[in-house]
Amino acid sequence: MTNKTEVLIIGGGVVGTFIARELSRYKLDITLIEKGTDVCVGTSKSNTALIHAGFNADSNKLKGKLNVRGNELFRTKVQKELEVPIEWIGALVVAQDEAGIPQLEEILENGKRNKVPDLEIVKGERLFELEPNLNKNSVAALYAPTAGIVNPFELTVALANNAVKNGAEVILEAEVTDIEDKGDYKLVKTSKGNIEAKLVINAAGVYADKIAQMVGIKDFKITPRRGEYYLYDKILDIKVNHTIFQLPNKVSKGIVVTPTDEDNLLIGPSAEEIEDKDDLSNTREGLDQVIAGAKKTIPDLTTRGVIKEFAGLRAAIKETGDFLIEASDKVKGFINVAGIQSPGLASSPAIAEMVVGIVKEELPGLEEKDDFDPYEQEIPKFRHMSHKQRMKLIEKDSNYGEIICRCESITKGEILDAIRQPVGARTVNAIKRRVRPGAGRCQGGFCGPKVVEILSEELGIPKTEVKLEKDNSKILVEKTKESLQKEVTDNE
Amino acid sequence: MNKQSYDLVVVGGGPAGLAAAQEAYDQGVRDILIMERDFELGGILQQCIHNGFGLHFFGEELTGPEYAQRFMEKVAERGIDIKLDTMVLEVTPDKKVYAVNSKEGMLEIDAKAVVMAMGCRERTREAIGIPGSRVAGVFSAGTAQRYINMEGYMPGKKVVILGSGDIGLIMARRMHLEGAEVEAVLELLPFSGGLTRNIVQCLDDFDIPLRLSQTVTRIHGKERLEGVSVAKVDKNLKPIPGSEYYIECDTLLLSVGLIPENELSVAAGIELASVTGGPIVNECRETNINGIFACGNVLHVHDLVDYVTEESKLAGKAAALYLQDKIVKRDKEINIIAGDNIGYIVPHKITEKIEERKRVDLYMRGKRPMENAQILVMDGDKKLFAKKERFVKPAEMISIPLPEKMIEQLEGSTVEVKIVEGGE
Ligand SMILES: Cc1cc2nc3c(=O)[nH]c(=O)nc-3n(C[C@H](O)[C@H](O)[C@H](O)COP(=O)(O)OP(=O)(O)OC[C@H]3O[C@@H](n4cnc5c(N)ncnc54)[C@H](O)[C@@H]3O)c2cc1C
Ligand SMILES: Cc1cc2nc3c(=O)[nH]c(=O)nc-3n(C[C@H](O)[C@H](O)[C@H](O)COP(=O)(O)OP(=O)(O)OC[C@H]3O[C@@H](n4cnc5c(N)ncnc54)[C@H](O)[C@@H]3O)c2cc1C
Numbered sequence: 027m028t029n030k031t032e033v034l035i036i037g038g039g040v041v042g043t044f045i046a047r048e049l050s051r052y053k054l055d056i057t058l059i060e061k062g063t064d065v066c067v068g069t070s071k072s073n074t075a076l077i078h079a080g081f082n083a084d085s086n087k088l089k090g091k092l093n094v095r096g097n098e099l100f101r102t103k104v105q106k107e108l109e110v111p112i113e114w115i116g117a118l119v120v121a122q123d124e125a126g127i128p129q130l131e132e133i134l135e136n137g138k139r140n141k142v143p144d145l146e147i148v149k150g151e152r153l154f155e156l157e158p159n160l161n162k163n164s165v166a167a168l169y170a171p172t173a174g175i176v177n178p179f180e181l182t183v184a185l186a187n188n189a190v191k192n193g194a195e196v197i198l199e200a201e202v203t204d205i206e207d208k209g210d211y212k213l214v215k216t217s218k219g220n221i222e223a224k225l226v227i228n229a230a231g232v233y234a235d236k237i238a239q240m241v242g243i244k245d246f247k248i249t250p251r252r253g254e255y256y257l258y259d260k261i262l263d264i265k266v267n268h269t270i271f272q273l274p275n276k277v278s279k280g281i282v283v284t285p286t287d288e289d290n291l292l293i294g295p296s297a298e299e300i301e302d303k304d305d306l307s308n309t310r311e312g313l314d315q316v317i318a319g320a321k322k323t324i325p326d327l328t329t330r331g332v333i334k335e336f337a338g339l340r341a342a343i344k345e346t347g348d349f350l351i352e353a354s355d356k357v358k359g360f361i362n363v364a365g366i367q368s369p370g371l372a373s374s375p376a377i378a379e380m381v382v383g384i385v386k387e388e389l390p391g392l393e394e395k396d397d398f399d400p401y402e403q404e405i406p407k408f409r410h411m412s413h414k415q416r417m418k419l420i421e422k423d424s425n426y427g428e429i430i431c432r433c434e435s436i437t438k439g440e441i442l443d444a445i446r447q448p449v450g451a452r453t454v455n456a457i458k459r460r461v462r463p464g465a466g467r468c469q470g471g472f473c474g475p476k477v478v479e480i481l482s483e484e485l486g487i488p489k490t491e492v493k494l495e496k497d498n499s500k501i502l503v504e505k506t507k508e509s510l511q512k513e514v515t516d517n518e
Numbered sequence: 519m520n521k522q523s524y525d526l527v528v529v530g531g532g533p534a535g536l537a538a539a540q541e542a543y544d545q546g547v548r549d550i551l552i553m554e555r556d557f558e559l560g561g562i563l564q565q566c567i568h569n570g571f572g573l574h575f576f577g578e579e580l581t582g583p584e585y586a587q588r589f590m591e592k593v594a595e596r597g598i599d600i601k602l603d604t605m606v607l608e609v610t611p612d613k614k615v616y617a618v619n620s621k622e623g624m625l626e627i628d629a630k631a632v633v634m635a636m637g638c639r640e641r642t643r644e645a646i647g648i649p650g651s652r653v654a655g656v657f658s659a660g661t662a663q664r665y666i667n668m669e670g671y672m673p674g675k676k677v678v679i680l681g682s683g684d685i686g687l688i689m690a691r692r693m694h695l696e697g698a699e700v701e702a703v704l705e706l707l708p709f710s711g712g713l714t715r716n717i718v719q720c721l722d723d724f725d726i727p728l729r730l731s732q733t734v735t736r737i738h739g740k741e742r743l744e745g746v747s748v749a750k751v752d753k754n755l756k757p758i759p760g761s762e763y764y765i766e767c768d769t770l771l772l773s774v775g776l777i778p779e780n781e782l783s784v785a786a787g788i789e790l791a792s793v794t795g796g797p798i799v800n801e802c803r804e805t806n807i808n809g810i811f812a813c814g815n816v817l818h819v820h821d822l823v824d825y826v827t828e829e830s831k832l833a834g835k836a837a838a839l840y841l842q843d844k845i846v847k848r849d850k851e852i853n854i855i856a857g858d859n860i861g862y863i864v865p866h867k868i869t870e871k872i873e874e875r876k877r878v879d880l881y882m883r884g885k886r887p888m889e890n891a892q893i894l895v896m897d898g899d900k901k902l903f904a905k906k907e908r909f910v911k912p913a914e915m916i917s918i919p920l921p922e923k924m925i926e927q928l929e930g931s932t933v934e935v936k937i938v939e940g941g942e
Contacts, residue, residue, distance in 0.1 A: 261784065304740060306651065306652070307649065307650050307651040307652075307736075307737075308650060308651075308652075310649050310735075313647065313649065329647060332644065332647060333642070333644055334644045335647060335649075416618065416623075417519055417623050421623065424620035424623075425620065426620075427618050427619055427620035427623055427624075428603065428619070428620045429555065429605040429618060432555065432605065433781075435605075438620075467639070467645075468639045469642045471639060471640050471642060471658045471660065472639065474661055475669060489669070489671055490671065493654070494653070494654035494741075495741070496740070496741040497741065498742050499653060499654035499741040499742050500654060500742065502671040502672065502673055503671075503672050503673065503674055503675055504672050505671055505672070506666055506670050506672055506696050507696070508672070509697055
């Protein structure tokens with residue numbers, strides 16, 4: 027069966043879903059396809075989650091311009107329309123000797139050129155008032171109050187849900203395997219059938235070069251650069267108030283120490299170029315680099331209190347070190363949104379805005395819908411509520427009175443919401459990204475079996491079909507005695 | 519808010535909570551509530567379907583559910599109130615207990631005394647930081663036990679177990695009996711963390727190899743586990759380069775330690791001891807907050823449920839005396855000190871005078887395996903008495919009775935216990 031669509035977006039990361047959502051403002055047929063079992067399974071799920079202020083970005087590069095614009099859009103639009111955790115905690119770039127101060131001043135000037143507001147250099151007592159646990163040898167820091175943090179999972183999922191609410195279609199578990207250019211349309215072959223599309227937008231993250239090659243575009247290559255992280259328990263007795271960078275030096279860009287939107291401490295990322303576009307594994311070396319780097323900033327940190335290690339792949343175009351966002355001049359109807367490395371998340375609203383502009387040129391006469399609904403509500407968060415609010419919630423639906431995840435106090439009601447939303451969770455990890463069961467200190471040891479049970483009931487599949495994430499990541503292999511029974515029948 | 523009040527609230531309906539509630543009742547308290555987040559009482563015992571429970575306390579070998587059943591019946595006979603499927607969210611220092619369930623909604627319970635009996639949780643792969651990919655097929659041993667024994671599902675067919683604590687050993691046998699291939703049990707330390715009887719009955723009897731001083735250095739696979747890299751470790755427990763080898767498997771079970779579950783305690787203002795991860799308590803198992811007691815695995819990790827029961831009865835009795843205003847402080851507090859070769863001792867101090875008490879039992883663990891050892895109990899520099907132990911194993915808790923008379927005659931304000939090897 028062949029489906030037809032006007033715009034086909036390949037890739038359900040923050041970039042693809044943001045584009046889908048922005049395009050869903052218009053009278054357009056939009057399809058987003060993603061090979062994973064969920065949206066937000068690529069780089070968008072493993073990064074530092076910072077909305078960079080924009081002081082670092084080179085204003086001569088696309089990423090510099092889009093970062094600052096993205097930050098502004100997060101403030102003025104995104105956080106008003108989508109109920110997603112965003113906190114403007116501010117960032118510090120710390121110098122540990124006097125020699126570093128001129129370097130801080132340079133960054134400050136660059137930031138001013140980029141029109142980043144309210145930058146200042148702080149020293150002495152003021153610095154330690156801002157950040158009491160900072161290494162005592164810190165002498166000064168660039169302070170950027172407009173830097174923020176965001177929950178990238180909730181953001182991406184909210185964008186996908188909002189796009190669907192406004193008429194876009196999201197197809198999961200459909201891998202693009204080939205694209206044929208048929209002149210006025212593209213025939214996109216996927217593992218779930220073919221799709222004819224007038225316009226194809228390539229937002230496939232680390233795979234963007236492979237997708238481009240399918241239509242004969244061979245002039246860029248994505249080199250994955252792995253970054254590893256440690257995440258700490260909320261109850262860790264070491265806290266930081268800001269996102270803290272070290273001054274970059276020749277050897278290292280430095281390890282970031284930051285709180286997350288849920289107030290876990292996050293440290294990382296390391297940087298290592300690798301070949302394999304799927305290798306998200308952690309390495310001893312990478313993790314050691316992370317802890318050593320973080321100790322420079324907060325000497326008291328050890329691996330005590332760590333509840334999770336993870337890794338992400340930066341989708342870098344090494345040659346330019348920049349984003350590549352353009353309608354191909356070789357292949358009509360094909361738009362590349364590639365090389366979206368950091369600050370891709372911070373820039374994502376501006377990337378979408380820019381792509382909408384390109385689409386308007388490609389498809390002239392685009393009209394806005396009258397009934398576009400920009401708002402998306404979050405799933406209730408029992409854990410952040412007052413006792414009174416909780417009471418009301420449970421009166422509405424008693425499923426919010428049943429705690430499934432004891433570490434994070436996540437209720438059955440929240441898990442059901444995660445499964446029942448437009449782009450609903452189909453796997454254990456998809457539920458965790460949306461509503462956090464298993465994201466705490468026991469990492470699903472207690473709630474895992476319960477989440478498996480709820481998924482199996484809601485999706486109407488046997489427990490042995492419930493997956494952790496990808497297709498072959500089933501959690502249980504068979505019922506007990508199943509193979510024994512088989513042997514008995516075989517012998518009969 | 520649904521407001522209620524009770525004289526005694528017990529948080530957690532495992533063996534610890536049940537024994538504490540029963541004992542408090544038998545000492546005269548009538549207004550008791552047990553709060554349990556699971557759908558049934560019994561705690562972790564409900565998934566321990568093997569036998570070996572109750573040898574000390576009942577003098578017979580029971581399975582976990584059978585042991586739990588005995589206490590569930592005692593609690594039922596006494597008509598003690600129970601709330602199941604009820605999660606305690608917060609205990610305040612002035613003993614308000616906030617909880618939630620789907621029938622009654624939010625609960626605020628005013629308690630005059632509280633027993634904390636929340637048990638413990640397992641350390642995870644993430645907490646010990648094994649590098650590699652984050653695939654399906656890596657389970658903590660207790661989770662796998664739940665899947666098999668409670669839910670009737672196999673988490674895998676070709677298994678490596680890291681950690682030779684009791685749960686790891688029990689699960690090696692369980693998986694084997696269920697038809698899985700258990701490739702090996704690996705242990706980082708040069709000795710096992712499990713009971714000797716479990717090594718014999720769970721591994722030796724089934725020819726499952728126990729490989730000491732080895733650990734998993736990397737987890738392989740893209741979606742489901744495909745194998746693990748294993749290496750020998752040196753004296754500092756660091757992997758020895760070049761000693762690595764690969765084991766193909768679809769399942770890795772981790773039995774790498776238990777952590778008392780004390781988030782509620784910390785929020786209530788209860789001080790914890792760093793070695794045990796549990797509250798600092800006196801001989802009544804009372805915490806630094808008057809009227810809040812702790813017992814069972816939330817206090818320190820026990821290997822035998824019989825000891826949990828004994829300890830919890832102490833807490834239950836003390837809660838009753840507290841409610842009846844019968845607790846009398848000693849003039850002098852006695853601090854219990856873990857000396858040479860001792861990991862920790864519970865209780866941490868002796869502070870009360872209790873009528874008719876004959877002795878205070880000190881529970882402790884040795885730091886390392888020792889042979890022909892002597893346990894010395896000291897009053898300052900003065901030796902009070904010595905007890906010979908043929909074998910000391912960190913896995914096996916030692917209990918030393920301190921007679922009340924001796925406590926009364928102490929010269930100093932500390933009792934130190936230490937272990938020395940060989941005779942004097
Ligand atoms: C270590 C690290 C730290 C970072 N920190 C930050 C930060 O703090 N702030 C910031 O702004 N940015 C940060 N970034 C960058 C940011 O995470 C990325 O720019 C952003 O997530 C890119 O989103 P994306 O949608 O382009 O890619 P992805 O999220 O990777 O999405 C691409 C999607 O395409 C799908 N796909 C691929 N091939 C196919 C196919 N053939 N068929 C169908 N679907 C396909 C993939 O499954 C994937 O879901 C960081 C990145 C890394 C790696
Ligand atoms: C795999 C395994 C094998 C064992 N084998 C043996 C053996 O062979 N022989 C032996 O003697 N002993 C054995 N033990 C030890 C013994 O079972 C435990 O020491 C004992 O169960 C601990 O009792 P507990 O009540 O402290 O904790 P648990 O049994 O863990 O009970 C704690 C209870 O508190 C509840 N709870 C926790 N938090 C909350 C909250 N916030 N609100 C409400 N309720 C809460 C929990 O749901 C749980 O029911 C084994 C233990 C394990 C795990």
